[in-house]
Amino acid sequence: MALDTLMQQMVNGITLGGMYALIALGYTLVYGIMLMINFAHSEMFMAGAYVGLFTLTGLTNPKLVGSGTVAFLTKNGIGLVLLFTIVFLIAGVAIGLLGVIIERTAYRPLRNAPRLAPLISAIGVSIFLQNAVLLWVDSKALPFPQVFPIVNIKIFGNASISTLQIFILVSVVLILIVLDTFVSKTRIGKAMRATSQDRDAAGLMGVNINTVIALAFFIGPALGAVAGIFNGMYYGTVNWNMGFLPGIKSFTAAVIGGIGNLRGAMLGGFVLGIIESLAAGFLATGYKDVVAFVILILVLIFRPGGLLGESVVEKV
Amino acid sequence: MSDQTEAVVDTVPAAARQVSENVVLQLDKIHTFYGAIEALKGISVDVHQGEIVTLIGANGAGKSTTLKTISGLLHPKSGEIRLLGEVISEMKVHEVTAKGIIQVPEGRRIFPRMTVEENLEMGAFLRSKDVEGVKSSMAQAYDLFPRLKERRMQKGGTLSGGEQQMLAMARGLMAAPKLLMLDEPSMGLAPVIVELIFETIKTLNAQGITILLVEQNAAMALQIADRGYVLETGSVVLTGPGRDLLHNEQVRKTYLGES
Numbered sequence: 001m002a003l004d005t006l007m008q009q010m011v012n013g014i015t016l017g018g019m020y021a022l023i024a025l026g027y028t029l030v031y032g033i034m035l036m037i038n039f040a041h042s043e044m045f046m047a048g049a050y051v052g053l054f055t056l057t058g059l060t061n062p063k064l065v066g067s068g069t070v071a072f073l074t075k076n077g078i079g080l081v082l083l084f085t086i087v088f089l090i091a092g093v094a095i096g097l098l099g100v101i102i103e104r105t106a107y108r109p110l111r112n113a114p115r116l117a118p119l120i121s122a123i124g125v126s127i128f129l130q131n132a133v134l135l136w137v138d139s140k141a142l143p144f145p146q147v148f149p150i151v152n153i154k155i156f157g158n159a160s161i162s163t164l165q166i167f168i169l170v171s172v173v174l175i176l177i178v179l180d181t182f183v184s185k186t187r188i189g190k191a192m193r194a195t196s197q198d199r200d201a202a203g204l205m206g207v208n209i210n211t212v213i214a215l216a217f218f219i220g221p222a223l224g225a226v227a228g229i230f231n232g233m234y235y236g237t238v239n240w241n242m243g244f245l246p247g248i249k250s251f252t253a254a255v256i257g258g259i260g261n262l263r264g265a266m267l268g269g270f271v272l273g274i275i276e277s278l279a280a281g282f283l284a285t286g287y288k289d290v291v292a293f294v295i296l297i298l299v300l301i302f303r304p305g306g307l308l309g310e311s312v313v314e315k316v
Numbered sequence: 317m318s319d320q321t322e323a324v325v326d327t328v329p330a331a332a333r334q335v336s337e338n339v340v341l342q343l344d345k346i347h348t349f350y351g352a353i354e355a356l357k358g359i360s361v362d363v364h365q366g367e368i369v370t371l372i373g374a375n376g377a378g379k380s381t382t383l384k385t386i387s388g389l390l391h392p393k394s395g396e397i398r399l400l401g402e403v404i405s406e407m408k409v410h411e412v413t414a415k416g417i418i419q420v421p422e423g424r425r426i427f428p429r430m431t432v433e434e435n436l437e438m439g440a441f442l443r444s445k446d447v448e449g450v451k452s453s454m455a456q457a458y459d460l461f462p463r464l465k466e467r468r469m470q471k472g473g474t475l476s477g478g479e480q481q482m483l484a485m486a487r488g489l490m491a492a493p494k495l496l497m498l499d500e501p502s503m504g505l506a507p508v509i510v511e512l513i514f515e516t517i518k519t520l521n522a523q524g525i526t527i528l529l530v531e532q533n534a535a536m537a538l539q540i541a542d543r544g545y546v547l548e549t550g551s552v553v554l555t556g557p558g559r560d561l562l563h564n565e566q567v568r569k570t571y572l573g574e575s
Contacts, residue, residue, distance in 0.1 A: 187444055194427050194438050200389055201425040203409035204418070206442035206491070 007159035009281035010274060015165045015234070017273020018172035022227035023250035024257065024265035025179065026220030032196035032260035033216045036118050040102060040125035041224055042247020044095050047129060048225020049238040050137065051091040053144055059083055060147060074147055083147070091229055092222040099221030100214050108210075133240040141239035144232035168230045175223065176266050183262060192216065196260060245289075249276075252296045258309025267307060271295075338365035339400075340495055340526050341386070341417070346395035346405075348378075348385045355381040357550040358395065363495065363528050368521050370529040370537040370558065372571055373547035379530040380422050382547070383497050386528075387419040388412040399495075414442055416494030420501065422530075424484040428473030432464055435472050435483055439490030449492070457486035460516060478509035485516065489525075496520065497528045502536065514540055534571040538562040546571070 023045055030038045060083075062070050073083040106125050110118045148167065152160040183189040195202040195212045203209050231246065232238045249272060257268025272292055279291035299306065341363040348356040356378050363369045371379045384390040386397055388409035397405040399415055407415070427435050436457060440450040458465035461482040467475060472483060481501055488496055498517065502510040510533070518540055521527050531537035538544050541558035546567060554567065561567050 187441070190430070190434060190438060191441060193430060197427045197429055198425050200409075201421060201427065202438070203389070204387060204413060204421060204425075205438045205487075206410045206413035207438075208408075208410045 004157040004159045005281045006278075007156040009277040011155070011159065011161045011165060012281075013274035013277030014270060015168050015273070016277060017253075017270035018169055019227045019230050019234075019246065019269075020250045020253045020273050021176065021266045021269025022172060022223045022230075023246060024254040024269045025262060026224045027251050027254040028257070028259055028262060028265040029192075029216045029220045031254070032262075033192065033199070033213055034107070034118075036107070036115065037122070037251070038220070039119065039122040039247075040106075040129065041220065042243030042250075043126050043129040044099060044221035044224035044243075045228040045231070045246060046133070046238070046240065046243035047098060047228070048091045048095045048221070049144075049228030049232040049242065050133060050142075051094050051225065052087050052229035053142060053232055053238055055087045055090045056083070056145060056147060059086065060145065080148070088226055088229060091225045095225035095228075096218040096222035099217040102221075103213060103217040108213075130240050130243075137240070139240065141237045144236050144238055146233075146236065148233055164233060168234065171226075171230075175226065179219070179223075180262065180266075188212075188215065249289075249292060252292060256296060256299045256306055258306025261306065261308045264306050264308035271307070339363070340365050341528070342396075342398045343382070343386070344396045344398070346382070346385060346392045346397065348381055348390050348392050350381075355550055356385065356392070359547070359550070359552055361545055361552065363526060366521070366524060366526055367542045368517065368527045368529060368540055368558075370531055370541035370544045371547055372531055372534040372537055372544060372561075372567075374571075375532070376549070377547040378550040379547055380499055381550075383419055383499050383528070383530055386412070386497065387417060389419075413491065416491070417497065418488045418491045418493035418495070419497040420484045420488040420499060422499035422503065424477075424480045426472040426475075426480050426483050426487065428471065430472055431469050432472060432475070432483055433468045435487050436464075436490050439487035442491065450490070453490050453492060457489055460489070460519070461486055478505050478512075481505060481509070481513060482516075485513070489520070493525060495526045495528060497530070499530045500532060501529070502531065502533050510536070534567070535562070538567075 023041070026041045026044065027038060030036060030041070058064055060070050060074060073079040102125055106121045107118050110121055148164055151163045153162070154160045183192060191202065191207045192212050192215065194205065195207060195209060199209060202212070227246070228238075228243075231242065250269065253268035253272040254265045255268070256271060257264025257266070259265075272295065275295055276288045276292050280288040283291070303309070339362050341361075343359055343361040345358045345360055346356050347354060347358055359378065359382060361369070361371070361382070371382060373379050381390065385392050385405075388404075388407050388411065392405050395405070396403055399417060402415075404412055404415060404417070427438060430438070436454055440453060443450050443453075458468075463479055464482055464486055467479065472480065475483060485498070485501065488498075501513050501517070505513065514536055517527060517529065529537055529541065538558040538561050543556065544558045544561045545552050546554035546561065554561065554564065556564070
């Protein structure tokens, strides 16, 4: 029995961790380049879930796109792949652009202000976006349509993995590999790393810092939006304050992994998701948040730079 | 360039008013501020094609500020900077770099978590279309500093101070600079490495690279410089050929530690 629970909670934890990892990347990307914690990032996750929901509802509404299209998009494999590709692309691009607009309007004017100022601005953006959804959409939670065919597959005793979990996991791993390759191999990716290591020096190499910042503010929110849609599909519901807890948890994950370090954010996300799920399975569901934050405190005490954070070596 | 020396106590007449053709870089009465503090008080400097020009002076004299103002990390409140006649004082740092003015910053500022080779690639960031040229620049950089070749896959942050300085210079060269600005390249290095760095500067200059050198090691800088400017609290107080300054009594007293 205990082994069943272990396996089940591992599966749940990895799925949850994958979502945390996606969101954590957004925090860490922006922090790495701006040395600023984007507290509005949790709202990218929330807004992404809404845009995904609307796109999905629109594309599966026979009155809007015709019943033939709906049947094609929902009844066979190719259609489903196409449907979800469109949903993720639209939400990712829309929220990516939202991120760029937020940087332009709320953070860039404060570029040379004391560090507290953009932080407060970020909280303002967060409140603004939550209230925008409350005002223009709904204060109640909206159901996320179950278009994705969910089948549970037994893997060990009573433990099972669902097709949705597999879908989320495979997608997350693919995204992480693509992002990691982008940052370590491409010219622009290297410019991003250079900028995060030394902004002025990167400028002296000819890197346009504003372009790099805009890129970080596109990629991070786009990944957050993808996580938001996964979250909607996984829990079957979206609401205006759904970003709060995953946001804080993912920020925790980024800190656990070493804030500013991309692989750290990935690792931190999975570590946190797994530990939380194990706590929920073996202690009590109510303890999962407690355990998550205890881990954060322990990491901050014993490895303040995070698991993959490098201690600052300065040579003069 | 007759207004050049207005604020200058020119003890070496005519030196600063030498040939005015082939001017690569020209600073015209530059005033730069840090907040309310005026760090540069109307500095005029010019650098000719193929020269080594050095700025010397004590800590806080405005040497690094001058370089940062040229490279666009800082912007002058008044005055003009011209590169081959084109005004560049309003440009952003990456635009100035694109014009071919390459600053090797004080403290080396290499990218610590990138490999030596990646650091060099960053140096050639704006030459991405010139694949062959970048390749040959990299070969040249490794020829110039064989030590870097041995360590090409090592992270920049794990190099010794001297190796980091070599990397910083090699990275600057990767941009194929029209003007190479070196900010305190000898700072904190062992005497043997300092020798090597200065030898390299001479070699680069002999290859035709124009160099603007900021140094606290005034003796060594003046030995290799065609011309020098002595800065004091944001103003040029003395200018002339390097050798003349080296033998100037005032310079010897103040900057070369002689009584």
